């Protein structure tokens with residue numbers, strides 16, 4: 001195995017583009033190192049991105065939004081009061097990943113690029129309209145987070161492409177986001193269902209919304225019909241009912257020991273209601 005420590009994303013991309021065997025990037029390593037030790041993956045090239053300047057930074061972007069470097073840990077995000085005030089759902093979703101030890105290493109980029117349909121931060125990022133900033137052999141591009149995973153463990157990234165950061169826009173006035181997941185235990189478990197909601201209010205009325213579900217399909221879903229069910233409403237009982245039905249209808253889950261298809265479909269509706277209520281309250285401030 002060749003271990004690389006490039007000092008720029010362009011170099012990281014060139015190494016990945018020229019590699020012929022199995023390649024992995026190393027951000028926090030909380031997926032990659034576990035896979036290595038259990039012999040699930042044996043990379044020929046392991047490209048550690050942590051020496052690249054800016055990769056550990058949480059910075060305001062010119063539009064008032066945020067640029068979160070590819071090696072920023074969940075713990076760093078939780079400690080960042082301003083980011084947490086703007087996007088509590090995204091930060092809380094990342095904070096659900098693993099234990100205190102895992103928190104000090106795990107990143108949103110690794111969570112996204114591992115390609116798990118149950119990744120906790122992904123529905124929250126999708127609801128918030130986040131984009132992955134990518135550098136590759138053909139230059140830089142931005143990909144909406146919902147377009148990055150294309151199946152379990154599969155990404156839309158091309159050979160040699162590396163994610164440099166996650167960008168989230170400025171939170172619109174009177175907006176709020178929230179993420180909830182269901183797990184059989186109280187922590188340290190994989191989401192049976194996850195749901196992220198972000199919405200904007202004008203008085204009591206919802207003027208914009210995004211709803212995303214995790215762990216109920218081969219990739220996290222952006223569910224437009226669920227958002228449409230609450231836009232133009234004051235999140236009354238009828239709107240919540242329509243939201244829950246649309247969320248449940250979007251599910252195409254697996255049946256396994258953590259939850260049956262029927263259970264996951266039901267819980268998707270329950271979590272969508274609860275997350276929407278939290279986002280609605282947050283948007284009032």
Ligand SMILES: Cc1cc2nc3c(=O)[nH]c(=O)nc-3n(C[C@H](O)[C@H](O)[C@H](O)COP(=O)(O)OP(=O)(O)OC[C@H]3O[C@@H](n4cnc5c(N)ncnc54)[C@H](O)[C@@H]3O)c2cc1C
Pocket residue numbers: 023024025026027028029030031032033034049070096097098099102105106107108109110111112113114118119120121161162163164188189190191
């Ligand atoms: C004990 C334990 C508990 C966990 N609990 C949870 C949980 O509750 N919820 C959850 O969602 N996950 C959980 N995980 C999984 C893991 O911690 C997360 O997926 C984490 O966010 C991965 O981030 P990382 O930085 O460690 O990724 P890494 O392991 O460094 O990388 C993961 C993948 O992303 C790719 N990658 C990394 N950086 C880049 C880049 N810049 N560009 C392109 N590809 C890149 C790598 O090639 C690799 O395939 C848990 C893991 C452990 C060990």
